[in-house]
Amino acid sequence: MGKWDWQVFLQDTGGGQTYLQWMLSAWGWTMSVAVLALIVALIVGSFMGILRTTPSKVLVFIGDAWTELFRNIPLLVQIFLWYHVIPSLFLSLRAVPSFVLVVFALGFFTSARIAEQVRAGIQSLPKGQTYAGLATGLTRVQTYRYVLLPMAFRIVIPPLTSESMNIIKNTSVAFAVSIAELTMFAMQAQEETSRGVEIYLAVTLLYFVSAFAVNRIAALIERRVQVPGLLGAK
Amino acid sequence: MNLDFGFFNWQIVQSFILKGLAFSVQLTLIAMVGGIALGTVLALMRLSGKPWLVMPAAAYVNVLRSIPLVMVILWFFLLIPLLLGRPLGAEVSAMITFTVFEAAYYSEIMRAGIQSVPKGQVAAGYAVGMTYAQCMKLIVLPQAFRNMLPVLLTQTIILFQDTSLVYAIGAYDLLKGFEVAGKNFNRPVETYLAAAVVYFVICFSLSMTVRQLQKKIAIIR
Numbered sequence: 544m545g546k547w548d549w550q551v552f553l554q555d556t557g558g559g560q561t562y563l564q565w566m567l568s569a570w571g572w573t574m575s576v577a578v579l580a581l582i583v584a585l586i587v588g589s590f591m592g593i594l595r596t597t598p599s600k601v602l603v604f605i606g607d608a609w610t611e612l613f614r615n616i617p618l619l620v621q622i623f624l625w626y627h628v629i630p631s632l633f634l635s636l637r638a639v640p641s642f643v644l645v646v647f648a649l650g651f652f653t654s655a656r657i658a659e660q661v662r663a664g665i666q667s668l669p670k671g672q673t674y675a676g677l678a679t680g681l682t683r684v685q686t687y688r689y690v691l692l693p694m695a696f697r698i699v700i701p702p703l704t705s706e707s708m709n710i711i712k713n714t715s716v717a718f719a720v721s722i723a724e725l726t727m728f729a730m731q732a733q734e735e736t737s738r739g740v741e742i743y744l745a746v747t748l749l750y751f752v753s754a755f756a757v758n759r760i761a762a763l764i765e766r767r768v769q770v771p772g773l774l775g776a777k
Numbered sequence: 778m779n780l781d782f783g784f785f786n787w788q789i790v791q792s793f794i795l796k797g798l799a800f801s802v803q804l805t806l807i808a809m810v811g812g813i814a815l816g817t818v819l820a821l822m823r824l825s826g827k828p829w830l831v832m833p834a835a836a837y838v839n840v841l842r843s844i845p846l847v848m849v850i851l852w853f854f855l856l857i858p859l860l861l862g863r864p865l866g867a868e869v870s871a872m873i874t875f876t877v878f879e880a881a882y883y884s885e886i887m888r889a890g891i892q893s894v895p896k897g898q899v900a901a902g903y904a905v906g907m908t909y910a911q912c913m914k915l916i917v918l919p920q921a922f923r924n925m926l927p928v929l930l931t932q933t934i935i936l937f938q939d940t941s942l943v944y945a946i947g948a949y950d951l952l953k954g955f956e957v958a959g960k961n962f963n964r965p966v967e968t969y970l971a972a973a974v975v976y977f978v979i980c981f982s983l984s985m986t987v988r989q990l991q992k993k994i995a996i997i998r
Contacts, residue, residue, distance in 0.1 A: 615980035616973050617938035620952060623969045631966050632780075708843075715845035719944060726847050730945070739855045747844055747852075754843050 551738040552745070562732055562742075569728035570749050576646055576714045576724060577753075581707055583650025588657025593687065595662040606658060613655035618716050622648045626720045645717045653710050657703065664699035665691055697768055704761035708754045715750075725749060784962050785971070793961075794975075797954025800868065804950070805937045808875035812936075813929065815876065816883030821913065823888055834884070841881035847945050849878050854946045867948035871940075879936055886928050890921030927991040934983050938976065951975070 552563040560568075594606035613621070625648040630637045668691060676686030715726040729746040733739040822834035841849065853874040858864040865873075894917050902912035922929075941952040949957075952972055959968030 611981060611984075612977070615938075615977045615984065617941040617952070617976055619941045619944060620969070620973050620976055623952075624973055628966050628969050712843075712845040715847040716942065718847065726845065726851070726945075729848065729851060733851075733855065740859075743848065743852055743855060747848055750845060750848065751843055 573724040579646045580649035584653035588654035591658035592661025660702040664695040793958040794954045797951040801951040811876035812879030815880035819884035820887035867946040890925035
């Protein structure tokens with residue numbers, strides 16, 4: 544396999560920057576896609592998850608259909624749909640940059656999983672809490688806002704943590720539509736320098752670091768918002 | 778833009794799509810069987826209580842679970858020729874990659890399944906004179922498989938979806954079949970839509986089947 548050659552990262556790419564600089568900027572793209580997609584996924588996923596727990600059959604159907612639709616199509620195919628199909632069906636979207644399309648693709652894909660977690664979190668609460676909320680004169684919206692959701696969101700923090708780590712891993716699929724993220728960098732730099740092992744090691748390490756950082760941040764949030772007296776609280 | 782599916786006929790399905798579907802299904806089945814077998818071994822190692830078995834198994838599972846699958850695919854595609862001295866081709870490389878990768882996920886499922894069997898049963902097995910291997914083979918693993926069957930199958934549906942990622946090394950799978958057909962007939966929009974529908978129909982009906990199975994198992998228990 545030959546000797547290590549870590550100096551490859553100091554070589555010029557031909558574009559006035561070194562491979563190291565290119566890699567760090569790719570890391571930035573990976574994290575930007577991940578964070579923005581996570582925001583989309585949390586908003587849409589919570590909304591759909593809540594719909595699935597309402598007494599209205601229509602709303603439950605909408606939430607269920609959303610979840611099944613985005614859960615049963617591979618992420619790569621969904622990214623192709625956003626990138627190739629949607630702009631040609633809706634001409635006004637043609638000017639939207641592919642970065643935004645990938646954020647929505649990954650965000651909606653993940654929203655289906657988050658909807659599932661949020662639904663399970665809300666349904667794990669005793670029914671009596673809903674009744675108690677309604678009985679004290681709260682409207683259904685208020686019951687969700689002040690009784691159910693504050694508990695449910697705390698319960699779903701652990702599964703949401705692993706979804707946040709998944710979203711970082713899943714940004715790698717964006718290579719297929721030429722987003723300049725880490726995997727794209729790995730493939731191109733490997734081809735240009737033939738130092739694949741060094742390049743892949745560095746990129747893999749960056750994925751590790753990113754996922755680990757998310758894990759720690761989530762643990763911090765979990766500690767901050769824990770309800771005293773429940774299992775798991777210190 | 779108007780969609781035109783008029784060009785789709787049996788000829789195209791036969792010459793582009795079926796070949797890809799066959800590979801995707803083959804890859805899924807190989808990785809499922811190999812992954813569950815290797816995953817079970819890893820789970821037994823992790824539950825053995827012996828540090829020299831626990832540590833490598835835990836490292837294997839945790840490392841693979843924190844790397845994106847696309848990177849794992851690229852790693853194997855890069856390393857296999859370096860180690861063997863000759864390339865194996867994208868298809869074989871994908872089969873090895875998916876088996877190794879999925880084993881990490883199946884092993885977590887099997888670990889939970891094994892842990893769901895009451896300890897007393899193992900003690901009872903030892904008490905009647907069974908060896909460790911007999912206990913596992915005759916008492917624990919059959920129940921672990923049964924308890925975990927719905928989860929193992931759900932993971933397999935995810936695996937089937939993930940096979941589309943062999944795109945990264947250019948293997949000819951179901952998605953590639955649609956893509957090539959789309960390029961040949963200059964109808965990429967229609968073929969990507971068709972690919973989404975086909976994946977959806979396959980995965981949705983499989984997950985419905987798993988759900989039915991889950992209900993049945995729940996009743997028996």
